[in-house]
Amino acid sequence: MNIARDTALELYRVMGTIRRFEQRAEQLFGENKIWGTIHNYSGQEAVAAGVSAHLRDDDWITSTHRGHGHCIAKRADLGKMFAELLGRETGYCRGRGGSMHIADTSKGNLGANGIVGGGIPIAVGAALTAKQTKTDRVAVSYFGDGGANQGTFHEGLNLAAIWALPVVFVLENNQYAETNPVRDAFAVEDIATRAAGYGMPGVTVNGQDVRETYRAGGEAVARARRGDGPTLLVMDTYRYGGHYYGDPQVYRSKEEIEEWRAKRDPLAIARDWILTEKLASPADFDRIDTEVDAAVERGVKFAEASPPASPITLPEDVYAT
Amino acid sequence: MKMAARTKARHESLGLSLEDVVQMYRVMLQTRMIGERMMQLNRMGKAMFVGVADGHEAAEVGSAWCIRKGVDWCVPYYRDVGVALVLGQTAKDQFLGVFAKATDPNSGGRQIVNQFSDVKAKMLSGSVHIATQFPHAVGLALAAKIRKQDHIVVTYGGEGATSPGDFHEAMNFAAVHELPVVFVIENNQYAISTPVKLQMAVANVADRAAAYGMPGVIADGTDVLDVYEKTKQACDRARGGDGPTLVEVKCYRYRPHSSDDDDSRYRSKDELQAWLQKDPIDKAAAYLLQQAVAASRLEDMRQEIAADIEAAITAAENDPDPDPATLTRYVYGEDAE
Numbered sequence: 001m002n003i004a005r006d007t008a009l010e011l012y013r014v015m016g017t018i019r020r021f022e023q024r025a026e027q028l029f030g031e032n033k034i035w036g037t038i039h040n041y042s043g044q045e046a047v048a049a050g051v052s053a054h055l056r057d058d059d060w061i062t063s064t065h066r067g068h069g070h071c072i073a074k075r076a077d078l079g080k081m082f083a084e085l086l087g088r089e090t091g092y093c094r095g096r097g098g099s100m101h102i103a104d105t106s107k108g109n110l111g112a113n114g115i116v117g118g119g120i121p122i123a124v125g126a127a128l129t130a131k132q133t134k135t136d137r138v139a140v141s142y143f144g145d146g147g148a149n150q151g152t153f154h155e156g157l158n159l160a161a162i163w164a165l166p167v168v169f170v171l172e173n174n175q176y177a178e179t180n181p182v183r184d185a186f187a188v189e190d191i192a193t194r195a196a197g198y199g200m201p202g203v204t205v206n207g208q209d210v211r212e213t214y215r216a217g218g219e220a221v222a223r224a225r226r227g228d229g230p231t232l233l234v235m236d237t238y239r240y241g242g243h244y245y246g247d248p249q250v251y252r253s254k255e256e257i258e259e260w261r262a263k264r265d266p267l268a269i270a271r272d273w274i275l276t277e278k279l280a281s282p283a284d285f286d287r288i289d290t291e292v293d294a295a296v297e298r299g300v301k302f303a304e305a306s307p308p309a310s311p312i313t314l315p316e317d318v319y320a321t
Numbered sequence: 322m323k324m325a326a327r328t329k330a331r332h333e334s335l336g337l338s339l340e341d342v343v344q345m346y347r348v349m350l351q352t353r354m355i356g357e358r359m360m361q362l363n364r365m366g367k368a369m370f371v372g373v374a375d376g377h378e379a380a381e382v383g384s385a386w387c388i389r390k391g392v393d394w395c396v397p398y399y400r401d402v403g404v405a406l407v408l409g410q411t412a413k414d415q416f417l418g419v420f421a422k423a424t425d426p427n428s429g430g431r432q433i434v435n436q437f438s439d440v441k442a443k444m445l446s447g448s449v450h451i452a453t454q455f456p457h458a459v460g461l462a463l464a465a466k467i468r469k470q471d472h473i474v475v476t477y478g479g480e481g482a483t484s485p486g487d488f489h490e491a492m493n494f495a496a497v498h499e500l501p502v503v504f505v506i507e508n509n510q511y512a513i514s515t516p517v518k519l520q521m522a523v524a525n526v527a528d529r530a531a532a533y534g535m536p537g538v539i540a541d542g543t544d545v546l547d548v549y550e551k552t553k554q555a556c557d558r559a560r561g562g563d564g565p566t567l568v569e570v571k572c573y574r575y576r577p578h579s580s581d582d583d584d585s586r587y588r589s590k591d592e593l594q595a596w597l598q599k600d601p602i603d604k605a606a607a608y609l610l611q612q613a614v615a616a617s618r619l620e621d622m623r624q625e626i627a628a629d630i631e632a633a634i635t636a637a638e639n640d641p642d643p644d645p646a647t648l649t650r651y652v653y654g655e656d657a658e
Contacts (some may be wrong), residue, residue, distance in 0.1 A: 149493050151486010158484055161522035187496035187534030197532035199522030 001215050005279040009288065011053060011210045012270050015045035016292045018069040019267060021078065022241075024296050025068065025085060025099075031244050033304075035087045040241035041069035042112045046266035047172050047235045048073035050213025051140060054221040060126040060139040061110045062119030064172075065100045066239070070142050074109045076102065078299030088306035093311030094317065114179075117143055117150030120169070121208040124156045126169035127224075139167045146177025148194070149185055157232065161198040166224035168217070169232045172207065174239045179251040190249030195232040207235030208264040211273060238264065330612060331546050335553070339612055345386060345545055346605045346619070349378035351626050352403040353602055355415050356576070358630055359434075363580040367638075368419045371434050372533045372579040374402045379601030380570040381477075383540075383548030387556045388475050396445045396476040399435040400507065400574070404477065407535040410444040412630050416637035423643040428653065430643040443472075452482040454506065455491035462500035462565075473501040473559040475552075480526050480569075481512025492567070496533040499564035503555040506567065507542065509574040514587040532565040542572025543599040546608070572601070614645055 003011075022042045026036050041048070044066075052061065052073035056224050063070035067162050071081060076092075084091030092102045103111030110126060113119045123141030130137040146154060160167050173191060175182055188194070196204025201223075205216040213235060220231035238260040242249045274280050332342045337477035356373030363371045374381060381403030383435060388395055390408060397404045402415060414426050427438045427446070438446035445461065447454045458476030465472050483506060495502050506526045510517050523529065530537025536558075540551035548570055555566035573596035577584040606619055 149490065151488075151490050154486045154489030155484065158521060163520060185497060186493070186531065187499075194532040197523065197529040 001211070001218075002244055003214065003279075007053070007214075008270075008274050008279045009284065010276065011046075011049050011214060012267070013287070013288050013292060014049040014053070014073050015210065015267055015270060016289060017078070017295065018042075018045045018048065018072050019291050020270075020296045021072060021081070021299075024300055026241075026245060028082075028086065029064055029299070030279070034085050034099070036100070037244050038068075038085065038099045039066040039244055040239065041066050042206065043240040043260065043266070044172055044174060044235075044237045045069055046210040046213045046238055046270070047170065047207045048142065050119050050210045051142075051168070051170055051214075051217030051221070051233070053214055054218050055108070055138065055140065057107050058135075059137050059221075060110050060123065062110050062123040062126075062139070062141045062143075063102075063112040064119060064147065065112065065114050065116070066144070067100065067142075071102050071104065071109055071112070074104070074107050076104050076107060076109065078295060079302030080104075082303035083306050086306075087309050088303055089309050090302070090306040091309075092281045094313070096314070096317070116290075117147035117152040119143060120147065120150075120152045120156035121159075123167050123169075124165060127160065127165035127230075128163065130166050131163065132133075134226050136227075136279060137166065138221050140170060141167065142170045142172060144177065145171065145173040145175070145182050145185065145191065146180070147171070148191065149177070157195075157198045157200065157230070160230040161200045164227070164229035166227065167223055167230045168220040169230060170238055171232065171234045173234055174237050176239070176243070176252065178243045181251070190231060190234075192234040195238045198232075200230050200232060202232040202234065204234045205235065207237035207262075208266045208269060209273075210266060210270050231308060326342065329384075331608075332612075335546060337546075337549070337551055339614065341386075341547070342605070342612070343609060343618075345382050345549075346602070346609060346620055347626070348382045348403060348406050349545065349602050349605060350623060351406055351412065352378045352381065354623075354626055354630055355402060355406075355412055359415070359419055360459075360576065360580060361633065362416075362634070363417060366435070367499040368580075369421070370580055371419060372399055373576050374400050374574045375575040376596065376601070377507055377509065377542070378403050378574045379545035379548050379605065380505075380540075380542040383545040384475065384477075384505045384568070386549050387530065387552045389472075391441070391443060393556075394443045394445060394458075394461045394474045396447065396454045396474060396475045396650050397437050398454060398478065398479065398482065398507075399433075399449070400610055401437060401477050402435065404440070405437045405444065407438070408439070408444060409441060410437070410439060411633065412626075413633035414639050416634050417640060420640075421512055421643070422637060422640040424640045428531060429647075431651065433615050451603060452478060452485035452487040454478060455482070455487050458502055458504075459491045459495045459500060462495065462502035462559075463498060465501055466498065468637040473503065475503045475505060475566065477505045477507065479512060480508040480510075480517055481515065481520060482506070483526050483529060484520060492530070492533045492535070492565075498627075499562070501559035502565045503552065503559055503634045504565065504567045506569045508569050508571050509542075509582075509590065511574070511578070513578045513582065515585075516587070525569060527567060527569040535565050537565060537567040537569065540570045542570040543596075543601045543604055545601060545605050567634070570612060630646070634649060 048069040087095040126139040192202035359371040362368040385404040385407035417425040527537030
């Protein structure tokens, strides 16, 4: 599949934005400016960028506790994201939810979710809405290998298959459910074989190469949009950081991390591909990197200049008015 | 004319004596006849609510025959009258539950009918919630592995129970930890009123097993020997430390889901008639006759069972009701009496 220059550079920009956002979020965390915890998406950028590139603003996603990348790839506002992390009134949830609860229904982002596997039935429900209202909207559910062993996965995939719903299940296999390696959590070699148990296609994808995630995501989204039902995409990927900020990571080796960073970095792979195919020059990357840095800094500035969430308004937004 | 070398009968090649098969038949017939009376008692206004196993007899008896009584654990579901009888419960035990008597072995008259629970028979109390038995069964199997105990666990459910998440989590955990557990799924084609084709997008429940890396086999639920054979292989695998198996037993329930269900609203009489042609009790009887068991023996057996059931109903009706003052018993742990 040939990917045009504009698309290639946009994929690179989205991945770069995610990477830079996460770096700044960790810095802010280190400066004690972030409440609660954060889960870093670095290393997995090609997954969200490649799949969500096929989504319109009226398509839906559900996300996870490791959700910053999904939000950014669904075109979230960086300022409102940082504001949410910093507990500011201008954040997506008025600073009440923090990192794990960023939702933006104006962009079809039904929300990050602190419950592992919790987004899956929500995406299936959204897809049911699309079918019942006879629209061609599509839902994408991002979740991890740990989420795939929750009952919600089973119930969600079964219903989606029976009713041929327009939903794409993106299983981000980052090799660890917190500390538990996939080999201790699955008795099958190829997780994509799970799809056959529901009667839907299951595809294993190199989640570090954005060409692959873009291609597989495009096919699955198109299949859903034309009414042919759900797909399970198993994206092999890796998180560079710990499960959470401060995770001592006694369950994996430094060599393993270095190997993925050195040989399978999604940004490096994308640069190589784009340069090799002469879709852009090094100067183009420099320009994009500068723009990304500036956009992220604007977001941080916006958040830091915003007022903190007021305890007096805490009970607001609990019930519908 | 010389006699041809005698080939082994089916039951012999499975390691069963003819008397074993006669006893299997007896429990199947007993299960059917108990169900008949349970439904009648409901229609007479004597039993609040019942659910019966008609059509499931081979599925339940053939599989439960592989359970070593007093050694293996069994975690059944609410249709498993045949399993309970194989494991040692009596006809009277069933009617004590039907009448909710203080002497009901399952719950002292507290639970709805068929919530089998019996320490002696090693049947673990279930929840009415569909599929919750699977994680319980896996927990018992994990205990066996950790404690290096000899028991395996045989758990039961309908095909409807394979859709809740509990099934998924239990299957995965059992496979990952290679636990000694056998999942017997009595696929009677309907989850209450939902036909199997609206319940799953795959043709067989057994197809789901591959997703967890465990074998999934299909048994003919109208043939008690086939059910025995497939379940026995699965139990042997579990006993050998080779891990879990999913056994799908294809069968059909002749009666409505429960005494409160009207099955004419979701299935046809023709469909029922087609399955009645393959009735598991008729098939077992035909096999026994072919193996030269006397027809009179089978008829006597029917009479004995009928008399036993009538005596059981009378005895159960005469047993005491639970004392309301004891209502809160069994809610929290108590010292054994």
